Amino acid sequence: MSFTDRTSTDDTGTDGKSADRTPAERADADRARAQSTHGDREQRTLVAARAQRARDRRLRTRDLVLSIAAPIVLLVLWEVCARLLIIDPRFFPAPTTILAALGEMLASGELWEHAGPTLLRLLVGGGLGAAAGIVVGLLMGSSRALNAAFGPLFSALYPLPKIAIFPILLMIFGPTELPKIIAVFITTFFVMQIATVSGVWAIDRKLLEAGTAYGATGFARFRFVVLPGAMPFVFSGLKTATGTAVVVVTAVEFTGASTTGLGYLIWNSWQLFIPEKLYVGLLVIGIIGAVLTTLLSRSEKLLLPWRRG
Structure with missing residues (x-):
């Protein structure tokens, strides 16, 4: 393909109809493409925000479970040790x-x-x-x-x-x-x-x-x-x-x-x-x-x- 042919192809676009469009139609097409790109960007932003909120909820749930479970585990361990006389219950009652x-x-x-x-x-x-x-x-x-x-x-x-x-x-x-x-x-x-x-x-x-x-x-x-x-x-x-x-x-x-x-x-x-x-x-x-x-x-x-x- 010659340089002239490639230039003609780039100017006309993939469908070969861009050369037939008026300046107003080409401007409308450019705005439509820009709006589509902006909409895609907003969509990706919303998806990322939802993922971040879901991750924050999971972390809060994990932190709550850990804050409750850790003392319970320690108390159970204390109870068992006192019952089995691993620690002296006179000083560390169950x-x-x-x-x-x-x-x-x-x-x-x-x-x-x-x-x-x-x-x-x-x-x-x-x-x-x-x-x-x-x-x-x-x-x-x-x-x-x-x-x-x-x-x-x-x-x-x-x-x-x-x-x-x-x-x-x-x-x-x-x-x-x-x-x-x-x-x-x-x-x-x-x-x-x-x-x-x-x-x-x-x-x-x-x-x-x-x-x-x-x-x-x-x-x-x-x-x-x-x-x-x-x-x-x-x-x-x-x-x-x-x-x-x-x-x-x-x-x-x-x-x-x-x-x-x-x-x-x-x-x-x-x-x-x-x-x-x-x-x-x-x-x-x-x-x-x-x-x-x-x-x-x-x-x-x-x-x-x-x-x-």
């Missing part, structure tokens, strides 16, 4: 024995007598401490002068063991509920103050400049730029503070200044060598910590929708 003790304590009301005060100390002391820490952290993060004035002081006080301050609180307020609540308050306050200041400082300066460009100044700047930008750090601090507060409230309940609380239950069970009740106290403390952390995670997804991914 899970069924612990559950039986839990049922008895629930029925008699003994568990409520200890779980109630612990939860009250956590919610009151921890809630007030978290609120105060967030407010102070926002102020210090937004004000260079306040941070210069109080930053070094808080940095020096934060590493002090909060349980070491408890005897001073007992001397001042006596063996009442107030020292325990203040100990939890101090613990959560410092954690939240540090986390909130870090959150304010971590805000991208471009966001602050954009807010100023759109007229966000004063309280509007704080409400729409600073507070949303710091909230992820605030929730991270809340989760950390919750775990720390649980440790501190349990520790202060170990002391002779308390005759109620899950910490007292654990300590008293150790002194009387009743391991079943000791493990019940540990179990309930773990449940309280897990429930509070889960509530915080759910609240974060609700209040910060841009972080749900």
Whole structure:
């Protein structure tokens, strides 16, 4: 085939009719081909998206099954080892024995007598401490002068063991509920103050400049730029503070200044060598910590929708 023939073939197309088309018809044909290509691309995108969603569902199902199965397997292994005396049941009673003790304590009301005060100390002391820490952290993060004035002081006080301050609180307020609540308050306050200041400082300066460009100044700047930008750090601090507060409230309940609380239950069970009740106290403390952390995670997804991914 000569060069002239090939050129003629390319110009006319495979059906030999393109040369007879008007410019408008050729434009319509080009648009149709473009739309067909675009439709194929959209179809492939939809298929890939469906496959990704199906894969995500499978992974979520797998994670849920693993999260349930792993503890069950460990408990069954513990039960078998205790029954076969592979481990000493005097120190590691079988899970069924612990559950039986839990049922008895629930029925008699003994568990409520200890779980109630612990939860009250956590919610009151921890809630007030978290609120105060967030407010102070926002102020210090937004004000260079306040941070210069109080930053070094808080940095020096934060590493002090909060349980070491408890005897001073007992001397001042006596063996009442107030020292325990203040100990939890101090613990959560410092954690939240540090986390909130870090959150304010971590805000991208471009966001602050954009807010100023759109007229966000004063309280509007704080409400729409600073507070949303710091909230992820605030929730991270809340989760950390919750775990720390649980440790501190349990520790202060170990002391002779308390005759109620899950910490007292654990300590008293150790002194009387009743391991079943000791493990019940540990179990309930773990449940309280897990429930509070889960509530915080759910609240974060609700209040910060841009972080749900």
